[in-house]
Structures are given as structure tokens and as C-alpha cells.
Amino acid sequence: MTDPTPVADRRPLVVHVVYRFDTGGLENGVVNLINHMTGWRHAVLSLTEVTDFRARVRRDDVTFHALGKGAGHAIGLYPRVVRLLRAWRPAVVHTRNLGALELVVPAWAAGVPVRVHGEHGRDVGDLDGSSVRYQRVRRLYRPFVSHYVALSRDLQAYLVDKVGVPAARIAQVYNGVDADRFRPAAAGAPAASLPFATPGGWVVGTVGRMQTVKNLMLLAQAFVRALELAPPLAARLRLVMAGDGPLRAEAEAVLRAAGALDRAWLAGERGDVPDVMRSLNCFVLPSLAEGISNTILEAMACGLPVIATDVGGNAELVDAGRTGELVPSGDVQAMAERIVGMASDPDRAVAMGQAGRRRIEQAFSLPAMVAAYQDLYDRLLQRAGPSARTN
Numbered sequence: 001m002t003d004p005t006p007v008a009d010r011r012p013l014v015v016h017v018v019y020r021f022d023t024g025g026l027e028n029g030v031v032n033l034i035n036h037m038t039g040w041r042h043a044v045l046s047l048t049e050v051t052d053f054r055a056r057v058r059r060d061d062v063t064f065h066a067l068g069k070g071a072g073h074a075i076g077l078y079p080r081v082v083r084l085l086r087a088w089r090p091a092v093v094h095t096r097n098l099g100a101l102e103l104v105v106p107a108w109a110a111g112v113p114v115r116v117h118g119e120h121g122r123d124v125g126d127l128d129g130s131s132v133r134y135q136r137v138r139r140l141y142r143p144f145v146s147h148y149v150a151l152s153r154d155l156q157a158y159l160v161d162k163v164g165v166p167a168a169r170i171a172q173v174y175n176g177v178d179a180d181r182f183r184p185a186a187a188g189a190p191a192a193s194l195p196f197a198t199p200g201g202w203v204v205g206t207v208g209r210m211q212t213v214k215n216l217m218l219l220a221q222a223f224v225r226a227l228e229l230a231p232p233l234a235a236r237l238r239l240v241m242a243g244d245g246p247l248r249a250e251a252e253a254v255l256r257a258a259g260a261l262d263r264a265w266l267a268g269e270r271g272d273v274p275d276v277m278r279s280l281n282c283f284v285l286p287s288l289a290e291g292i293s294n295t296i297l298e299a300m301a302c303g304l305p306v307i308a309t310d311v312g313g314n315a316e317l318v319d320a321g322r323t324g325e326l327v328p329s330g331d332v333q334a335m336a337e338r339i340v341g342m343a344s345d346p347d348r349a350v351a352m353g354q355a356g357r358r359r360i361e362q363a364f365s366l367p368a369m370v371a372a373y374q375d376l377y378d379r380l381l382q383r384a385g386p387s388a389r390t391n
Helices: 025-036 052-056 075-088 104-109 132-144 153-161 216-229 231-235 248-257 273-278 294-301 332-344 346-363 366-384 386-390
Strands: 013-018 041-046 063-066 092-096 114-119 147-150 170-172 202-207 237-242 264-268 282-285 306-309 324-327
Touching (some): 013 025, 025 294, 025 366, 041 075, 104 132, 147 366, 202 294, 202 332, 216 332, 282 294, 294 306
Parallel strands (some): 013 041, 114 147, 306 324
């Protein structure tokens, strides 16, 4: 299907533009928005490819299109994108992160009335946002963007202070989590298929891509250090690392060298993430950089206390001392000490998890996120004029 515009369907169309439509927090947020924002029609345009991840979209009226972009700038694809968007006639094109930003130019050329750009997290090559080159690239495309969305206050400040975007052109919208799918474990319910069953066991773990920016090596090292700091915990402390990627073998090597591999489960990519989450007693996110972490939100929704590095928007999610703990990025000792502290006081850990669940229900619900985006799109479309809706 090349045209997502049924003649009888007058709902406006939003085209979500991503670099690659595959497993990831950004892409998961797009899926949640598509599945729950019924007042609009949706299409997904990927610069590179669309993977089987598309199966998570539960609607049958969504068009997916991959441009097959290779290395380098996508300017050679601009005429094709202009033709595509003129055929689709979307009311809104919403690009996400720097990798997709350049497509605001063909969207402008195609006459798309509203062009939104979202900043979801730090670039791998610019973890602290200090790259002058990346700032200049964003400034270059700034005239073609109608409005911006920042997923955290940290990213909002970056757009204002480093990119020069007026604050009035930025909406700050937090991710929302499906609190029905991600919910606390029922009393007495069996854990996910863990390869170890330790009486009184206490399981710390994480879920995510095992890539450099996620810094899962820090968790492997901190787990080993925690066993050294508190030898009595060794009988019951266990580690789960669910996800796949280039660092999986390195993390396994760290655990093997310390003689701790039998206390860990490196589960690979899983299709039962909520069940894996519910098998944990504590969730850890050791990232080098984050926007607004979906996995932190999912862990909190599952009633888990969270230990996270104090980067990006993590401090906006984790209420330190109440729903979890924050540690400096890269600090193995600090993370190990927090793991030991949680495992040594399980009642406090449970209370933190319960407080996190309440925080999700109050501030980070999926309906709140969907309503925020729909309100933003509606307002921008109204501002663009009566002809924009039937563009």
C-alpha cells in the first residue's frame, strides 16, 4: 500500500519519521502512540528499514515505508520523499532524533503544513550535548521545523540554550507507559523462566540493548563488586541482563572471570519483557546518556525500585530516596553499594517500588502521553489554517 489516505476517512494523517523502525525505546513510544491515538491516521516512514518490529502495531490502517537509505546524507532521496508526501498529503510530519531530522526539508518542499521534530535522547557521539557540529546541524534545519517536542527538561534546555530554539516553539512531553501491560507481579505468581531458583533470592537486573550508550558493563562490574562488598549476599543475590548486542559477550566475560557467571542470566532479546521485569526485585539502568527512559518507566510500573545513573532525564523519573537511587555515571563502587543497600533492606526496596508505581499512575500514564500529542497536533493544525486539515 503506497497511499495511506482512504477517501472516506477524513481524519488527518501524521507521518512518523524514524531512522530505523526496529526494537528500541523511541520506536516503542511511536508504537504506543499509533495504537492508542485513534483521532488521527498514522504512517511510518523509515530512512533505512522497517523490521518485524512493525508487528507491535495493532492497527491494520497504518502504512509502513522504508527508503533503504545507505551511508551519508539523504539528499538524493529528497525528490522521492517529496513525491511520496505529496501523494499521502499528511497534515503533520513528525521526525525523531538527529538521524531523521533532515527529512523536514522534503516535508517543507512537499507543502506539509506542520513539521514537528522530537528530541528523544542524546546522540551516541555527543553524550553530553557539547558537540558544536551537532548543534550547527540542528540550527541548519531549524527554519524548516514548525514545532519541537523534547522528552525531558534536560533536552528542552539543550534546544533553547545550544540550538537557539525559542521556548515557545517547544513542547515538553514525557513518555507514557502501558500500566496494564507493565504491572506488579501478583502475589505468589511464579517468576519468568529464570534459570535459577534460590530460596529467599534477590534478583537485580536490567532490560535493554547491549550497546555502548547503555553501558551494561557497569552493571556487570557492579554486581561482581557487590558480591565482594557483602559476601553473605552471595547465597541469594542474582543478576538478570535481558537484551542483545555487541557488549553481551564482554559482560559475560566479566562475570566469568569473577566466577559469578552461575549467578547471572544473560537472557538475550526477549518477547516477554513484562514477565522478565516482574521476576526482578530491583531494576538497574547504567546508561551513559538517556532522554526519558521507557525501561525505567516500565520498571516503575511493575512496582520495582530503580537504581539509575544520574544522566539525561533519569533524575526526572527517579525520585532519589523515595522511588529508587541515582548514582554518578561510570561509578562502579557507588552502584555496587546501592545494590547491596537494596538487597540488605528488602522492605525498603518494596516500599520504593510501590511509590514508583504510584508515580507512574499519577504522572506517566499512557493516556496522558497520547492526549498530550493529540492536543499538540490539533493545536498546530488549527494554527496552520483551515486548509491544512485537507492538505
